[in-house]
Amino acid sequence: xxxxxxxxxxxxxxxxxxxxxxxxxxxxxxxxxxxxxxxxxxxxxxxxxxxxxxxxxxxxxxxxxxxxxxxxxxxxxxxxxxxxxxxxxxxxxxxxxxxxxxxxxxxxxxxxxxxxxxxxxxxxxxxxxxxxxxxxxxxxxxxxxxxxxxxxxxxxxxxxxxxxxxxxxxxxxxxxxxxxxxxxxxxxxxxxxxxxxxxxxxxxxxxxxxxxxxxxxxxxxxxxxxxxxxxxxxxxxxxxxxxxxxxxxxxxxxxxxxxxxxxxxxxxxxxxxxxxxxxxxxxxxxxxxxxxxxxxxxxxxxxxxxxxxxxxxxxxxxxxxxxxxxxxxxxxxxxxxxxxxxxxxxxxxxxxxxxxxxxxxxxxxxxxxxxxxxxxxxxxxxxxxxxxxxxxxxxxxxxxxxxxxxxxxxxxxxxxxxxxxxxxxxxxxxxxxxxxxxxxxxxxxxxxxxxxxxxxxxxxxxxxxxxxxxxxxxxxxxxxxxxxxxxxxxxxxxxxxxxxxxx
Ligand SMILES: *[C@@H]1O[C@H](CO)[C@@H](O)[C@H](O)[C@H]1NC(C)=O
Ligand SMILES: *[C@@H]1O[C@H](CO)[C@@H](O)[C@H](O)[C@H]1NC(C)=O
Ligand SMILES: *[C@@H]1O[C@H](CO)[C@@H](O)[C@H](O)[C@H]1NC(C)=O
Ligand SMILES: *[C@@H]1O[C@H](CO)[C@@H](O)[C@H](O)[C@H]1NC(C)=O
Ligand SMILES: *[C@@H]1O[C@H](CO)[C@@H](O)[C@H](O)[C@H]1NC(C)=O
Ligand SMILES: *[C@@H]1O[C@H](CO)[C@@H](O)[C@H](O)[C@H]1NC(C)=O
Numbered sequence: 001x002x003x004x005x006x007x008x009x010x011x012x013x014x015x016x017x018x019x020x021x022x023x024x025x026x027x028x029x030x031x032x033x034x035x036x037x038x039x040x041x042x043x044x045x046x047x048x049x050x051x052x053x054x055x056x057x058x059x060x061x062x063x064x065x066x067x068x069x070x071x072x073x074x075x076x077x078x079x080x081x082x083x084x085x086x087x088x089x090x091x092x093x094x095x096x097x098x099x100x101x102x103x104x105x106x107x108x109x110x111x112x113x114x115x116x117x118x119x120x121x122x123x124x125x126x127x128x129x130x131x132x133x134x135x136x137x138x139x140x141x142x143x144x145x146x147x148x149x150x151x152x153x154x155x156x157x158x159x160x161x162x163x164x165x166x167x168x169x170x171x172x173x174x175x176x177x178x179x180x181x182x183x184x185x186x187x188x189x190x191x192x193x194x195x196x197x198x199x200x201x202x203x204x205x206x207x208x209x210x211x212x213x214x215x216x217x218x219x220x221x222x223x224x225x226x227x228x229x230x231x232x233x234x235x236x237x238x239x240x241x242x243x244x245x246x247x248x249x250x251x252x253x254x255x256x257x258x259x260x261x262x263x264x265x266x267x268x269x270x271x272x273x274x275x276x277x278x279x280x281x282x283x284x285x286x287x288x289x290x291x292x293x294x295x296x297x298x299x300x301x302x303x304x305x306x307x308x309x310x311x312x313x314x315x316x317x318x319x320x321x322x323x324x325x326x327x328x329x330x331x332x333x334x335x336x337x338x339x340x341x342x343x344x345x346x347x348x349x350x351x352x353x354x355x356x357x358x359x360x361x362x363x364x365x366x367x368x369x370x371x372x373x374x375x376x377x378x379x380x381x382x383x384x385x386x387x388x389x390x391x392x393x394x395x396x397x398x399x400x401x402x403x404x405x406x407x408x409x410x411x412x413x414x415x416x417x418x419x420x421x422x423x424x425x426x427x428x429x430x431x432x433x434x435x436x437x438x439x440x441x442x443x444x445x446x447x448x449x450x451x452x453x454x455x456x457x458x459x460x461x462x463x464x465x466x467x468x469x470x471x472x473x474x475x476x477x478x479x480x481x482x483x484x485x486x487x488x489x490x491x492x493x494x495x496x497x498x499x500x501x502x503x
Contacts, residue, residue: 010106010145021443038153039097044063047307048254050333053381053435054503058255060147062503065383066490067103068096068476071165073464074107077141077146082123084502090146091216092478094444098149099483101492102239103258105385105440106143108156108239110136111166114178118470119163119186119208122458129174133236137247148256155385155440157313158236161219168219168263175227175503181218182210186468189455196404200455202471203403204389211276216267223289230393233300236260240304251332252305259309260301266290266336278363279317280344292323297329309333311383312492316371317344323374326453334437335378336388339364339421349390357413362391365418372428375435382435384425388442389414389476407449411480420487426489430496439489441482445475 005397043421055063070092078084110120112127160167163183173179181228188207195202222228235388237454240260242251251257268282268290276279298310316323316337327335341347347360368384375382391409396402418441428434445464450472453461460467464475476482 007009009137017074021027030287030430032052034383039152040247042256044249044254044256048309050309050381052379053376053433053437055334055381055437056224058383060071062497063437064490064497065103065440066100066486066493067105067155067438068101068441069162069386069440069443069464070096070104070445071107071466072121073104073143074136074458075123075233076139076462077142078135079359082133082139083456083460084135085462086142088447088462089491092217092444092459093146093152094485095446096444097152097479099489102357102490103153103155103438103440104143104147105155105157105261106140107160107165108140108316109158109160109165109235109262111174113170113173115255117166118188120181121165122460124166126235128236130238133372137242141242141244141246144244144249144251144256146252152165153256154260155259155311156239156257157261157264158239159222159232161263161267162466164468165264165410168222169215169264170226171231172219172221172225173472174231175225182213182214183208183468184212187470189461189467189471198400198454200459202450202453202461204470206470209487214271216268220267220269229296232297236297236301237295239306240301244345252308255307257308257467259311259333260305261311261313261336262297262301263313265313266294268322272394273394276319277422280317282322284325285319286325286392288325289327294326295329298329304491311336311385313385315340315386315401316367318424320374322369324372324378326360327378327380332378332380335371335375335382335435336385337367338442339367339384340387341417344391347389349392350394352363352392352394357416360417362414364417365424368421368424368428368445372435376433380435381437381438383437384439386440386442387421389417390473400413403450403472405450405470407451407472407475408475411482415481417491422485426492429493440475441486442474443459443476446478447474447475448475 037194037282048063050054057063076085076089106483110124112124123133169181185206186208189204191207193203230440240252240503269288271282303308310331310333314326314327314336341360348356371382391411393409395409396406398404425436425439428436443464448463455461463471465473
């Protein structure tokens with residue numbers, strides 16, 4: 001997701017006929033997560049394939065994605081002298097497996113620059129063009145090997161529209177003599193206010209003033225810059241042909257990798273006028289270079305990795321025409337959506353009113369309902385692979401010196417919202433014409449808490465939020481009720497499939 005563009009909430013017409021669903025059972029289920037059936041490890045050849053609006057494994061069983069975003073996996077799993085935290089990685093993987101999670105969306109690319117850059121993961125997998133940090137690659141090997149043991153498959157995100165991993169803008173810069181570019185508003189960990197005590201503990205603030213549109217337009221030159229595309233293709237080739245140093249599997253022959261994803265949130269060409277009730281939609285533009293790029297890159301991936309699936313990483317906020325255009329190339333196997341109510345100014349995390357939450361839920365109903373219908377219309381399933389909501393942060397009193405994103409705030413709104421939006425995907429999955437195949441909240445922070453954060457020697461703190469955003473904003477912590485909601489989803493889907501015998 002990306003940071004909101006302005007602090008003011010858009011005025012949104014709220015239909016009074018809201019689609020309220022009941023809050024989840026208030027009390028968390030008491031049966032321990034550890035009583036769950038041990039998941040079956042992923043066999044190297046148990047590839048997932050698309051069958052009309054469903055996913056199936058090699059035994060033709062329906063495969064629903066109980067997912068989670070865990071973008072930092074390769075860095076966390078790396079050796080400690082490369083900034084990793086192997087013990088934390090194993091602990092968090094076990095926690096997620098116990099919650100029934102069978103799919104992780106992780107990064108499989110991050111780029112460095114000739115001079116140190118702010119707001120970005122460090123160390124990167126690819127510090128300079130074609131040069132790889134083997135320790136981070138081994139981290140990625142460990143992610144896949146440990147995931148396979150726990151019955152988890154991966155979406156491997158190869159590139160990024162946003163600044164936190166380097167991404168499009170870095171490739172364009174590399175391809176153009178390392179030219180510099182401006183960053184959009186990003187979290188500056190060293191800016192005031194600083195937490196008392198030793199430096200490197202937070203808090204920080206947003207200080208950068210570049211524009212999102214300028215930054216996105218710079219990165220989008222990757223769609224038409226032949227030299228940048230050549231570098232990106234070389235990266236794709238490199239990762240797909242990697243042999244895992246832990247379990248010996250060739251990445252392209254490892255069913256743990258369900259999907260190669262082109263990029264995190266590739267954006268269309270900027271448009272002057274945004275349309276629709278939420279001012280998010282774009283007018284159709286058949287000559288948008290994004291479309292041809294998706295076709296070329298997905299065709300290239302398919303030629304190298306014919307057994308695995310391909311997705312775009314598209315958010316889908318730009319409306320029906322764009323969503324269908326982006327997902328129509330034949331080598332794009334299923335659709336994606338990301339739903340960001342605060343970033344899109346539908347929800348305000350500092351507003352405790354019921355109406356604010358209702359607005360967010362209504363938006364989600366429309367957004368997920370649209371994508372379910374569009375998926376059916378183009379004959380491809382859809383993965384809700386990113387969504388999040390802040391904690392009840394109006395409870396954190398900044399005037400009194402508290403951190404705006406402190407973990408002490410409750411998750412009342414977030415829990416109700418998560419139950420609602422996950423419920424929408426599950427209901428869609430249970431309908432013959434519904435196209436949803438799973439959900440993945442953003443993002444697992446696990447044992448991280450802002451109150452205990454400390455930058456490591458690379459300046460990283462590894463919250464669930466990437467380094468360009470406020471740490472603690474969208475984290476799912478290991479003690480959060482969100483994990484119970486995720487697990488209830490898995491149980492509900494499992495018993496539904498069992499009751500049908502075939503789905
Ligand atoms: C750009 O920087 C990279 C290191 O990040 C270096 O390998 C490359 O040679 C530089 N390119 C130019 C044109 O200076
Ligand atoms: C971050 O904030 C510090 C302290 O205000 C400032 O010196 C530094 O230039 C900022 N960094 C960036 C990249 O804006
Ligand atoms: C963070 O920055 C914004 C403007 O950039 C300012 O309004 C706000 O007061 C700052 N927050 C703190 C806690 O200093
Ligand atoms: C809170 O949100 C509701 C619903 O959008 C709105 O009517 C109300 O004015 C907001 N309150 C504040 C203080 O922004
Ligand atoms: C859903 O799709 C309809 C028809 O394209 C559009 O009018 C509406 O704004 C969409 N809603 C959302 C939240 O995307
Ligand atoms: C926040 O803290 C300030 C300063 O301590 C206090 O005046 C104010 O009443 C507090 N606000 C709330 C909502 O508790």
